[in-house]
Amino acid sequence: MAEITKTSEWRSLEKHFEKIKNSHMKEMFEDDPNRFENNHILFDDFLFDFSKNRITEETKKLLLSLAKAADLENWRDHLFSGEKINFTENRAALHIALRNRSNRAIELDGKDVMPLVNDELTKIKKVSNEVRNGEWQGYTGKKITSIVNIGIGGSDLGPAMVCKALKPYGLKDISPHFVSNVDAADLSKVLEKCDPETTLFIIASKTFSTQETMTNAFSARDWFLSKAQKDEFVKHHFVAISANTKAVTDFGIHPENIFTLWDWVGGRYSMWSSIGLSIAIYIGMENFEGFLAGAHDADNHFTSSPLEENIPVMMALIGIWYINFFGFNTLAILPYDQCLARLPAYLQQADMESNGKFIGRDNKRVCQQTGPILWGEAGTNGQHAFYQLLHQGTQIVPSDFIMPVHSNYQLEGDKNNHHQILQANFIAQTQSLMMGKSVIDVQDEMRNDIKNNKDLRKLVSHRIFEGNRPSNSIIFNSLTPRALGKLVAMYEHKIFVQGVIWNINSFDQWGVEYGKQIAKLVLPELASNQSTKAFDSSTNNLINYIKNNT
Numbered sequence: 001m002a003e004i005t006k007t008s009e010w011r012s013l014e015k016h017f018e019k020i021k022n023s024h025m026k027e028m029f030e031d032d033p034n035r036f037e038n039n040h041i042l043f044d045d046f047l048f049d050f051s052k053n054r055i056t057e058e059t060k061k062l063l064l065s066l067a068k069a070a071d072l073e074n075w076r077d078h079l080f081s082g083e084k085i086n087f088t089e090n091r092a093a094l095h096i097a098l099r100n101r102s103n104r105a106i107e108l109d110g111k112d113v114m115p116l117v118n119d120e121l122t123k124i125k126k127v128s129n130e131v132r133n134g135e136w137q138g139y140t141g142k143k144i145t146s147i148v149n150i151g152i153g154g155s156d157l158g159p160a161m162v163c164k165a166l167k168p169y170g171l172k173d174i175s176p177h178f179v180s181n182v183d184a185a186d187l188s189k190v191l192e193k194c195d196p197e198t199t200l201f202i203i204a205s206k207t208f209s210t211q212e213t214m215t216n217a218f219s220a221r222d223w224f225l226s227k228a229q230k231d232e233f234v235k236h237h238f239v240a241i242s243a244n245t246k247a248v249t250d251f252g253i254h255p256e257n258i259f260t261l262w263d264w265v266g267g268r269y270s271m272w273s274s275i276g277l278s279i280a281i282y283i284g285m286e287n288f289e290g291f292l293a294g295a296h297d298a299d300n301h302f303t304s305s306p307l308e309e310n311i312p313v314m315m316a317l318i319g320i321w322y323i324n325f326f327g328f329n330t331l332a333i334l335p336y337d338q339c340l341a342r343l344p345a346y347l348q349q350a351d352m353e354s355n356g357k358f359i360g361r362d363n364k365r366v367c368q369q370t371g372p373i374l375w376g377e378a379g380t381n382g383q384h385a386f387y388q389l390l391h392q393g394t395q396i397v398p399s400d401f402i403m404p405v406h407s408n409y410q411l412e413g414d415k416n417n418h419h420q421i422l423q424a425n426f427i428a429q430t431q432s433l434m435m436g437k438s439v440i441d442v443q444d445e446m447r448n449d450i451k452n453n454k455d456l457r458k459l460v461s462h463r464i465f466e467g468n469r470p471s472n473s474i475i476f477n478s479l480t481p482r483a484l485g486k487l488v489a490m491y492e493h494k495i496f497v498q499g500v501i502w503n504i505n506s507f508d509q510w511g512v513e514y515g516k517q518i519a520k521l522v523l524p525e526l527a528s529n530q531s532t533k534a535f536d537s538s539t540n541n542l543i544n545y546i547k548n549n550t
């Protein structure tokens, strides 16, 4: 493929950008009474409204041509047919097989992977049922009441986000905990809440060599054995999910307690696999299957909807429009549901680890910006903090507003309409970011309060809102396992589409591997009695300062 920025489609977008870069959405809405009609997609109970974006019919047409020029449809086929598109690791990216509820054959190296996936699901079902119904007992015969997932990055963020989001579906007498940071504070705080007799540790690590996870796993085992005393009891309290069976066995986990992961499942795409065991235990297998089914619905939508009616495709193209043409380099994820508080962190990994790359598939430096800096916070909390910058900052932050129509929570006899207030805030924000507030409106508003014209003139400019700040609105019926599966999978495909257009490999993560590598070089220097000269002067002095003050 030709360098994307050199294609005629890219050049047409550049020209078009010059034409519309100063257009205001307010006028676009005034000019076209059907703007919403023409700029939203309904998919099951999902409404994706992208009308509050700085796009015209022409923009959409040109962006869709860009997707075609990048051969998107073919790449989508490569992804779904198990080709080794993660070429730097010689791996397929087959997370879609993990949630393939149709059970159609998906071949890798000429072999259907579905029997493997189904066997693993059967095992997840068996263990999660046993833990939930008390058949799985601790070493003193007690039922499990705490599950502690020890993992980091892709082996933590997904299950942690989902268990929080789907708490209303969770079993009341089991508490899920997540330990990721090697900072002892993380594990200590969780252990304070647990009893060795009733705790099941899930050691989640694809490689089973990640320093943070292994350190926490060894400490958890020490904590357990300090009470249980006998190694043979480890079997009742430790299970592992890994692609590295040997390392798991060496750690002392019973072979029956090992769940398999394959190299074709990337860490950040792994919560659909046995990495989701904590989810299945907490919300039950039926709900976990609902979650998978939601993702499968999104997969079908992505593969079968025409590009212009395809939510992940349109999300991706709008993102490209902002990042590569307007130079708006961040994306805010703003869920108006407290249960989705961890969604921004989850998507931050999914997006930034997948598309934070400067080398293209052609092994050359890319000529355009790639993945956005993704961040966010649950609404309405963000409104009382960083939304100031969204409304009046010099940088423009395209934002995704996400909200269910019905909340899973209702206060008894709720006379105060919590959810309606939340909804009103969501709508008010997207509307005002788009519309802004003009000088005349501000003057009218202030005239009653400030009688002195001189003061009025001075203060007006501070209260003006330029508007024209873009947002997507994603509204769905309620936060069910199926809806959550759908939502996350749509973002996964949005990320994929952008990776295709930027011609990068969205499925490796050499930056993460680099972090793992360098920490191992520093550790012995910190541990030795000698002062270090191994690195640059800043690094040496930081290490020596810590040692001198320990």
Ligand code: G6Q
Pocket: 152, 153, 154, 155, 204, 205, 206, 207, 208, 209, 210, 213, 266, 267, 268, 269, 353, 509, 512
């Ligand atoms: C995800 C990344 C990374 C990974 C963690 C944990 O895509 O590869 O976040 O999940 O580094 O790795 P392990 O599961 O091997 O411990």
